[in-house]
Amino acid sequence: MSFDFTSVTDRSKSNAEKYTLRKTLFQTEDVLPMWVADMDIETPECVVEAVKRRAAHPVYGYEEVPNSAYEAQIAWVKKRFNHEIKREWMFYSHSVVATINTAIHAFTKPGDKIIVQTPIYPPFLKNVTRNAREVLRNPLLRSDSGEYRFDFENLRAQIDEKTKLLLLCSPHNPVGRVWRREELEELAAICVEHNIKVVADEIHSDLVYAPHVHTPFASLSDEVADLTLTAIGPGKTFNTAGLAISTVVIKDEQMRHDFDDAYERIHFAQGNVFAHAGFEAVYREGEPWLEALLVHLQANIDKLSALAKRHSDKIRFIPPEGTYLAWLDCSGLGLSSRELRRFFIEDAALGLSPGISFGKEGKNYMRLNFAVPTPTMDDAIAQLDMALSDFDEY
Ligand SMILES: Cc1ncc(COP(=O)(O)O)c(C=O)c1O
Numbered sequence: 543m544s545f546d547f548t549s550v551t552d553r554s555k556s557n558a559e560k561y562t563l564r565k566t567l568f569q570t571e572d573v574l575p576m577w578v579a580d581m582d583i584e585t586p587e588c589v590v591e592a593v594k595r596r597a598a599h600p601v602y603g604y605e606e607v608p609n610s611a612y613e614a615q616i617a618w619v620k621k622r623f624n625h626e627i628k629r630e631w632m633f634y635s636h637s638v639v640a641t642i643n644t645a646i647h648a649f650t651k652p653g654d655k656i657i658v659q660t661p662i663y664p665p666f667l668k669n670v671t672r673n674a675r676e677v678l679r680n681p682l683l684r685s686d687s688g689e690y691r692f693d694f695e696n697l698r699a700q701i702d703e704k705t706k707l708l709l710l711c712s713p714h715n716p717v718g719r720v721w722r723r724e725e726l727e728e729l730a731a732i733c734v735e736h737n738i739k740v741v742a743d744e745i746h747s748d749l750v751y752a753p754h755v756h757t758p759f760a761s762l763s764d765e766v767a768d769l770t771l772t773a774i775g776p777g778k779t780f781n782t783a784g785l786a787i788s789t790v791v792i793k794d795e796q797m798r799h800d801f802d803d804a805y806e807r808i809h810f811a812q813g814n815v816f817a818h819a820g821f822e823a824v825y826r827e828g829e830p831w832l833e834a835l836l837v838h839l840q841a842n843i844d845k846l847s848a849l850a851k852r853h854s855d856k857i858r859f860i861p862p863e864g865t866y867l868a869w870l871d872c873s874g875l876g877l878s879s880r881e882l883r884r885f886f887i888e889d890a891a892l893g894l895s896p897g898i899s900f901g902k903e904g905k906n907y908m909r910l911n912f913a914v915p916t917p918t919m920d921d922a923i924a925q926l927d928m929a930l931s932d933f934d935e936y
Contacts, residue, residue, distance in 0.1 A: 547583060560577065563578075579866070586831040596815055607787075609629065614826045616632075631798070634813055645741045656675050659692065691725065706739065710759060712756070717862075719864070720864040730759065744772055754864060767794075776821060780832070845920075879897075879906075882908065889929040
């Protein structure tokens with residue numbers, strides 16, 4: 543089966559946030575938008591066809607996610623991660639960010655401490671502070687070669703009786719780590735010892751490059767599963783963020799009850815007829831497309847690596863192990879955060895996410911979303927190549 547990752551689809555007139563917010567974020571329309579984490583690649587045809595079939599039935603009343611869709615997702619998780627989940631552990635959620643918020647309400651109270659490992663996808667920090675909980679910040683350690691890992695020593699030193707929850711991002715946005723089993727086991731041992739619950743945001747878990755392997759946190763042991771809520775879904779993998787559907791998996795009965803209670807209080811729990819159709823289609827038919835996508839994304843990573851090599855004094859790039867997000871270390875440019883933003887917008891005409899928005903550890907970084915078709919990637923590389931070459935002349 544072959545799939546097309548070379549055609550560019552115009553999204554500028556389809557209400558795509560990546561485009562509509564360009565002026566607000568970058569003060570110009572004249573940038574290639576490579577910021578928010580969705581793809582400029584068409585959602586697979588199996589989803590489009592499933593949504594069209596559902597649209598052809600002219601009643602769009604209340605609907606539940608069908609059991610057959612959950613069965614397809616259960617089979618997917620078993621096949622790809624050798625991990626077993628059960629139907630009764632699964633809830634619908636329209637958004638992983640909403641899931642994290644709900645979990646904070648369900649499992650902690652105001653004043654409790656929640657562990658967040660920076661640099662991190664911004665809602666992790668905001669969800670904690672906006673809900674009047676305290677962030678226990680455990681920045682990731684970065685080795686000289688640029689690899690990130692957990693800081694177990696710092697974490698152990700900071701945990702106290704008010705520490706109730708850890709927000710895990712696995713694979714990690716923005717640094718692209720796919721946490722190894724041993725790393726997760728050490729983290730889990732700390733959580734078990736201190737009775738800290740874990741929200742494992744595994745929304746990027748299908749986007750992993752060989753030889754790296756995603757280990758579901760809840761698969762480590764029954765004991766670990768009993769303190770874990772896992773968030774998974776097709777949003778990143780199959781570019782269905784606009785369908786607004788994801789899954790919450792909770793094995794422990796009490797945690798399930800508490801989560802359900804918090805979720806029902808806000809009454810999020812109503813689905814979307816088109817999302818249900820698309821959701822089932824990806825887990826039944828989407829695998830060949832995903833395998834082809836990963837090859838395409840790897841080619842884009844290779845292009846970024848070659849670019850970073852040509853400008854190694856200015857940009858450092860450790861290829862991500864997972865996600866379609868490149869975490870570019872721009873310290874070699876010697877610019878402030880503000881100047882760095884300006885350089886990318888004005889000199890390279892690229893709209894990226896500033897590293898500083900992921901926490902102060904991201905100060906010298908920019909995050910580039912490379913889930914784009916080949917011509918867009920080539921344009922981005924050419925623009926950045928030229929801007930970096932010209933930089934020497936300043
Ligand atoms: C780690 C992570 N979690 C959650 C989300 C957003 O998920 P949702 O759109 O389902 O709220 C993103 C989007 O970039 C993400 O990177």
